[in-house]
Amino acid sequence: MQKVMISLQDVNPRVRGIRVSSQSTLQSLAEKTIREITQGVPKPFKEVIDVSSGDPQRAGMKPNSFVRQVLAVCLWPELLREEGLPLDVRLRAQRLLEACDGESVGSYTASSGLPHIRQTIAEFIMKRDEGVPAYAENIFISSGAQRALMVIVKLLSEGEGQPQTGLLIPQPCPHTLLPLLDEAGVMAAPYRLVEEKSWAVELSELHRALTTSRGRCTFRAIYISNPGNPTGHLQDRKSIEEVIEFAAAERLLLLVDEVYQDSVYAPNREFISYKKVLFEMDNHLRETVEMVSFNSLSCACVAECGLRAGYMEVINMDSGVMHFVDTMLCTDINAPVTGQLALDLMLSPPKPGDPSYNTFAEETLLTRPTLAQNAQRSLKLLNDLPGMSCWPAMGGIYLYPRLNLPAEIREQANMLGLEADLLYCQMLLQEEGLILGAGQHGGTTGSHYLRLCVLVPPDTLEEVLSRISSFHLRLTDREHNGSYRKTKSRRNMPSPAEEIGQSYI
Numbered sequence: 001m002q003k004v005m006i007s008l009q010d011v012n013p014r015v016r017g018i019r020v021s022s023q024s025t026l027q028s029l030a031e032k033t034i035r036e037i038t039q040g041v042p043k044p045f046k047e048v049i050d051v052s053s054g055d056p057q058r059a060g061m062k063p064n065s066f067v068r069q070v071l072a073v074c075l076w077p078e079l080l081r082e083e084g085l086p087l088d089v090r091l092r093a094q095r096l097l098e099a100c101d102g103e104s105v106g107s108y109t110a111s112s113g114l115p116h117i118r119q120t121i122a123e124f125i126m127k128r129d130e131g132v133p134a135y136a137e138n139i140f141i142s143s144g145a146q147r148a149l150m151v152i153v154k155l156l157s158e159g160e161g162q163p164q165t166g167l168l169i170p171q172p173c174p175h176t177l178l179p180l181l182d183e184a185g186v187m188a189a190p191y192r193l194v195e196e197k198s199w200a201v202e203l204s205e206l207h208r209a210l211t212t213s214r215g216r217c218t219f220r221a222i223y224i225s226n227p228g229n230p231t232g233h234l235q236d237r238k239s240i241e242e243v244i245e246f247a248a249a250e251r252l253l254l255l256v257d258e259v260y261q262d263s264v265y266a267p268n269r270e271f272i273s274y275k276k277v278l279f280e281m282d283n284h285l286r287e288t289v290e291m292v293s294f295n296s297l298s299c300a301c302v303a304e305c306g307l308r309a310g311y312m313e314v315i316n317m318d319s320g321v322m323h324f325v326d327t328m329l330c331t332d333i334n335a336p337v338t339g340q341l342a343l344d345l346m347l348s349p350p351k352p353g354d355p356s357y358n359t360f361a362e363e364t365l366l367t368r369p370t371l372a373q374n375a376q377r378s379l380k381l382l383n384d385l386p387g388m389s390c391w392p393a394m395g396g397i398y399l400y401p402r403l404n405l406p407a408e409i410r411e412q413a414n415m416l417g418l419e420a421d422l423l424y425c426q427m428l429l430q431e432e433g434l435i436l437g438a439g440q441h442g443g444t445t446g447s448h449y450l451r452l453c454v455l456v457p458p459d460t461l462e463e464v465l466s467r468i469s470s471f472h473l474r475l476t477d478r479e480h481n482g483s484y485r486k487t488k489s490r491r492n493m494p495s496p497a498e499e500i501g502q503s504y505i
Contacts, residue, residue: 014182014183014185015183017182018179018182018183019178019179019182020179021175021176021178021179022175022419022421022422022425022437022438023052023053023175023437023438025422025426026052026422026425026426026429026435026437026438027435029426029429029430030048030050030429030435033048033429033430033433034048043433044431044432044433045432045433045467046433047433048429048433048434048435049433049434049435049460049463049464049467050435051434051435051436051452051453051454051456051464052425052435052436052437052451052452052453053175053437053451053453054229054298054303054305054397054398054453054455055303055305055453056300056303056305056397056453056455056456057303057304057305057306058305059453059455059456059457059460060456060457060460061303061455061456061457062363063303063304064301064302064304064345064360064363064364065356065359065360065363066089066345066349066350066356066359066360067302067304067342067345067346069085069086069089069356070089070092070093070096070341070345071338071341071342071345073085073089073090073093074093074096074097074105074338074341075105075338077093077097077103079093080093080094086354086355086356087355088350088354088355088356089355089356092345095116096116096341096344099114099115099116099117100114100337105337105338105341106337107337108333108334109334109335109337109340110334111326111329111330111332111333111334112139112140112141112325112326112329113139113140113141113142113311113334113335113340114141114337114340115136116344117141117340117341117343117344118136118137118139118140118141118311119136120343120344120347120348121134121136121139121141121311121313121343121347122134122135122136122138122139123347123348124347124348125139125273125275125313128261128273128276129273129275129276129279130276132275132276132279134313138313138314138315138317138322139311139312139313139314140311140312140314140325140326140329141309141310141311141334141335141340141343142309142310142311142312142329142332142335143308143309143310143332143335143336143339144296144297144298144308144309144310144335145257145259145294145295145296145298145310145311145312146176146180146310147310147332147335148292148294148310148311148312149180149255149257149294149312150180150183150184151312151325151328151329152221152253152255152292152312152325153167153180153181153184153186153221153255154184154328155321155324155325155328156186156220156221156253157184157185157186158218162218163217163218164185164186164187164216164217164218165185165186165187165217165218165219165220166186166187166188166189166213166216166217166218166219166220167181167186167187167188167189167219167220167221167222167223167255168189168190168191168206168209168210168219168221168222168223168252169181169188169189169190169191169222169223170190170191170192170193170201170223170224170225170228171190171191171192171193172193172199172230172231172400172439172449173190173223173225173229174225174229174230174257175230175437175451177223187213187216187217189209189210189212189213189217189219190209191205191206191208191209192205192209193205193228193231193233195391195402198231198233198391198392198394199228199231199232199233199391199400200233200235200239201224201233201235201239201242201243203242203243203246206222206243206246207246210250219250219252220252220253221252221253221254221255222243222246222247222250222252222253222254222255223255223257224243224254224255224256224257224274225257226240226256226257226258226274227260227261227263227264227271227393227394227395227396228395228396229257229259229260229396229398230396230398230400230437230439230451231391231393231396231398231400232375232391232392232393232394232395232396232398232399232400233393233394234264234266234269234271234394234395235272236269236272237272237277240272240274240277241277241281243274244274244277244278244281244285244289245285247289247291248285248288248289253290253291253292254274254289254290254291254292255291255292255294256274256291256292256293256294257294258271258273258274258293258294258295259294259295259296259298259299259310260299260300260395260396260397261273261295261299262299262300262301263299263300263301263367263368263371263395263396263397263455264368264394264395265368265369265371265372265375265394265395266392266393266394266395269394269395271395273293274291274293275291275293275313275315278291278315287316288316289315289316290314290315290316290317291314291315291316292312292313292314292315292317293312293313293315294310294311294312295310295311295312296309296310296311297309297310297339297342297343297346298310299346300367300368300371300396300397300455301346301364301367302342302345302346303455304339304342304346307336307338307339307342308335308336308339309335309336309339309340309342309343310335310343311343349364367455370455370457370458371397371454371455373458374454374455374456374458374461375392375393375399375454377461377465378390378399378452378454378461378465379392379393379399381465381468381469382399382401382452382468385468385469385472385473386472386473386476387403387404387405387406387472387476388401388402388403388404388472389401389402389404390402397453397454397455398451398452398453398454399451399452399454400439400449400450400451400452401449401450401452402447402448402449403420403421403424403439403447403448403449403450404447405420405421405424405448406475406476409423409424409475419438419448420448421438421439421448421449421450422438424438424448424450424475425437425438425450427471427475428467428468428471431471431474432467432468432470432471433467434464434467434468434471436450436451436452436468437450437451437452438450438451439451452464
């Protein structure tokens with residue numbers, strides 16, 4: 001029988017063209033390292049700690065008790081008779097089960113989500129935005145915000161034989177964004193965030209990016225992350241108004257990632273949604289600017305990344321287009337039902353007086369102080385290290401420090417065909433068992449960046465910072481001693497660059 005896939009050349013060219021994220025490379029190396037630990041291979045560390053991506057529970061943060069208790073009852077309804085569980089947990093589980101076909105989480109739902117959950121989301125948005133109307137029919141639940149974004153981006157793509165669709169994106173941007181655009185066949189046109197202003201969005205940069213890329217593509221949309229992923233920048237009202245006016249003038253769809261809206265911790269700053277600002281602007285703008293905003297369970301307070309559920313709200317979108325949003329979601333059948341139920345619990349938590357309220361408040365209200373204290377502690381250490389600098393974050397769960405790496409590291413990276421920040425992260429993993437995200441290059445020559453998730457338990461953070469400091473100071477000592485290529489690690493192991501060279505060349 002003849003093979004369908006004869007060779008690599010038979011694979012869809014668009015799939016072959018998807019960029020491999022540096023995160024994937026690091027995760028592969030981490031998995032290899034973990035296997036070696038379990039096999040008894042000597043390592044200078046007992047465990048691998050991953051603070052590279054927005055997965056706080058992987059780094060040791062505990063799940064929310066109320067969310068897990070309700071989901072447990074929904075998965076095993078026999079627990080409805082368990083009087084050891086709080087009454088509000090059992091009542092909420094009963095209501096959620098009644099919203100499911102067959103009163104079971106094992107049944108399908110509508111492709112755009114359970115009507116009950118969509119209504120909960122609409123009520124949350126209206127409360128958040130102080131009365132700005134929100135409607136369940138404009139809300140679509142998906143398998144995470146990433147999937148929702150892909151649906152919209154695919155709808156924008158012109159398709160084969162047409163000028164390539166262009167999307168304005170920030171630089172730096174979420175590490176998952178570029179592979180998504182590759183898959184959709186959409187061209188990324190980066191606008192630079194201004195590092196010297198804490199990674200602010202500047203109107204002049206939006207115009208520059210649009211002008212320099214015009215002619216190579218047809219621009220259809222602009223993507224914004226607020227609070228910024230991975231920079232932690234929070235836009236103020238004036239900045240949001242400028243972006244909205246820019247989108248209106250250039251006839252661009254606004255795609256607004258607001259996943260970390262619950263994690264603003266800078267003094268005297270608060271999250272303001274793009275929708276709220278839009279509806280407080282002139283009538284012609286709030287009636288014509290098309291916008292899609294995204295949120296998900298990956299937010300800081302719940303951080304249930306693995307349950308895979310998010311939602312988007314579409315504003316001023318043609319009803320015919322909304323039909324095809326639903327059509328695209330049909331290809332997934334529906335988002336995981338447990339994730340949909342968790343969205344309801346995230347957005348409509350226990351109220352004062354409910355049996356679960358005190359525990360819920362204690363768990364969730366600690367998140368923001370933990371974030372703020374961890375960010376402050378990390379910022380001080382990072383800025384004290386030679387060749388490293390970092391701007392304070394205002395929100396989100398990351399810090400994004402800048403690296404000025406020794407010339408020899410850059411040369412070694414060039415020889416290996418790697419970006420220098422990725423080589424740094426691989427060496428850090430092999431010497432210290434710590435995974436940081438490699439940043440996005442393209443700035444000042446010799447400057448590279450790291451991505452550090454600071455939503456971790458404080459004791460874990462101390463271990464993380466200790467490992468970073470130990471490795472970084474050894475690295476700079478090698479530079480000062482002129483012996484980078486010759487030195488072994490302090491634990492009498494092969495130098496990481498040598499091992500990486502053997503593994504990746």
